[in-house]
Amino acid sequence: MSKEKSSATPVPTPAADSTQHPKGNLGAIVNIHIDRAAKAISLPEEIALILGQPKNEIIVHFPVRMDNGKYQMFTGYRVQHNNILGPFKGGIRYHQDVCLEEVRGLASAMTWKSALHDIPFGGGKGGVQFDPNLHSIAEIERITRRFTHALAGSIGPEYDIPAPDVGTNSQVMNWLMDTYMNIAGALDKNAMRRVVTGKSLTSGGSLGREAATGAGVVHCITEWAKDRRFDLTGKTVAIQGFGNVGSFTAKILSKLGVSLVATGDYKGYVANAEGLNPHKLGEHVRKTGSVVDYKHSKPISREEFFAIECDILVPAALELEIGESEARNIKARLIVEGANGPTYPEADTILNERGITVVPDILANSGGVTVSYYEWLQNKRSERWDLEEVDARLEKQMKRSYGWVRDFAHEKRLDLRTAAYAIGLDRIRRAYADRGIWP
Ligand code: NAD
Numbered sequence: 001m002s003k004e005k006s007s008a009t010p011v012p013t014p015a016a017d018s019t020q021h022p023k024g025n026l027g028a029i030v031n032i033h034i035d036r037a038a039k040a041i042s043l044p045e046e047i048a049l050i051l052g053q054p055k056n057e058i059i060v061h062f063p064v065r066m067d068n069g070k071y072q073m074f075t076g077y078r079v080q081h082n083n084i085l086g087p088f089k090g091g092i093r094y095h096q097d098v099c100l101e102e103v104r105g106l107a108s109a110m111t112w113k114s115a116l117h118d119i120p121f122g123g124g125k126g127g128v129q130f131d132p133n134l135h136s137i138a139e140i141e142r143i144t145r146r147f148t149h150a151l152a153g154s155i156g157p158e159y160d161i162p163a164p165d166v167g168t169n170s171q172v173m174n175w176l177m178d179t180y181m182n183i184a185g186a187l188d189k190n191a192m193r194r195v196v197t198g199k200s201l202t203s204g205g206s207l208g209r210e211a212a213t214g215a216g217v218v219h220c221i222t223e224w225a226k227d228r229r230f231d232l233t234g235k236t237v238a239i240q241g242f243g244n245v246g247s248f249t250a251k252i253l254s255k256l257g258v259s260l261v262a263t264g265d266y267k268g269y270v271a272n273a274e275g276l277n278p279h280k281l282g283e284h285v286r287k288t289g290s291v292v293d294y295k296h297s298k299p300i301s302r303e304e305f306f307a308i309e310c311d312i313l314v315p316a317a318l319e320l321e322i323g324e325s326e327a328r329n330i331k332a333r334l335i336v337e338g339a340n341g342p343t344y345p346e347a348d349t350i351l352n353e354r355g356i357t358v359v360p361d362i363l364a365n366s367g368g369v370t371v372s373y374y375e376w377l378q379n380k381r382s383e384r385w386d387l388e389e390v391d392a393r394l395e396k397q398m399k400r401s402y403g404w405v406r407d408f409a410h411e412k413r414l415d416l417r418t419a420a421y422a423i424g425l426d427r428i429r430r431a432y433a434d435r436g437i438w439p
Contacts, residue, residue: 214248216367
């Protein structure tokens with residue numbers, strides 16, 4: 001019997017396994033931190049069992065029309081880790097390495113971050129696997145609207161509230177909100193505004209949200225310096241990543257007299273021992289898309305960046321950047337994790353042995369979720385807080401959280417990361433203990 005040739009268009013071969021992250025399993029690494037913290041507070045086994053897994057994992061595949069008229073398939077994720085303390089909350093990432101493992105790890109970290117700061121939110125994270133640098137603004141808008149449509153039944157202003165992350169910004173959040181509001185009925189439309197935070201001001205965003213994560217990083221640095229009577233004036237910082245978190249950290253630190261001696265991004269690294277002007281560098285990045293070729297700098301390699309002479313190092317790019325070799329070469333005495341999950345556990349051990357303090361991500365970069373919470377509250381109450389109020393609340397919250405972590409670490413003889421996770425874990429443990437595990 002002869003086989004008939006199919007006349008249908010062949011189904012394209014799926015992309016290489018999209019559930020594996022090229023640099024390692026972030027979810028498994030976060031679980032190592034949780035295990036250590038669980039031991040420190042003798043967490044009951046059943047709570048550890050629940051928290052070791054996300055509640056929901058949503059994977060969507062959707063078509064988007066490209067500018068050339070052809071269609072391309074995209075894969076998006078939303079992982080909802082835990083919501084015992086409040087609605088799932090966490091960013092949306094656009095990056096070519098986005099995968100289920102990565103989103104799982106980042107969603108779990110959000111649960112601990114909200115719990116640590118006593119913010120009534122849970123943890124979630126999402127993303128779409130593509131490189132936004134290779135797409136036009138119009139294509140990114142269509143990808144965002146189609147992804148939002150695919151996710152619409154699984155997010156909501158009292159259920160799961162996205163925010164910006166790597167590769168997304170207030171514009172992307174505005175499109176997300178607008179798509180969601182248009183799906184909602186006319187009567188409910190305005191109540192839907194707070195389905196997402198990190199929006200622009202005209203779309204219901206909060207003053208101070210854009211700079212909030214960098215501002216929070218700097219509050220951690222000033223608290224650390226105050227405890228040690230370490231004068232920050234004239235000191236130096238190296239920052240990996242010059243996007244939202246990295247650039248605001250550099251700008252705010254410059255006001256305190258801390259100079260940026262090296263930075264880098266997806267294209268390369270630059271240095272200037274005399275200091276890089278973060279405002280002019282920001283202008284260069286806005287025009288060219290990268291710190292590379294900034295005229296008042298010399299190019300350096302990634303290895304040279306991590307070995308550079310500086311007092312403070314702020315990883316503010318992606319996860320899993322500081323491994324064993326970086327940890328051995330780092331000269332800074334303080335590392336403040338602007339990025340989520342930048343340090344491998346093996347590197348943590350080396351840094352501890354070398355006496356380098358690491359302020360962990362769930363404490364250091366929490367300014368973003370804190371002001372996102374303020375934005376959500378303002379939307380809910382139809383209020384607009386002025387910048388002074390937002391900044392003052394953020395400062396108070398960051399100092400309070402830093403104090404909780406520092407004191408707990410001191411009391412229990414823990415590193416700051418284990419202490420931070422233990423505080424978050426303990427808040428969640430108490431919620432389960434009060435409510436019980438149904439049925
Ligand atoms: P962003 O997209 O604005 O900036 C990311 C920066 O990292 C860019 O400069 C980019 O070029 C650089 N980068 C990308 N790949 C790189 C690579 N392979 N090597 C070196 N640099 C690279 O993102 P962002 O919002 O500033 O987020 C940075 C980190 O901070 C992420 O880990 C994110 O999860 C975390 N974070 C962000 C917020 C927020 O409010 N934006 C809040 C909490 C945590």
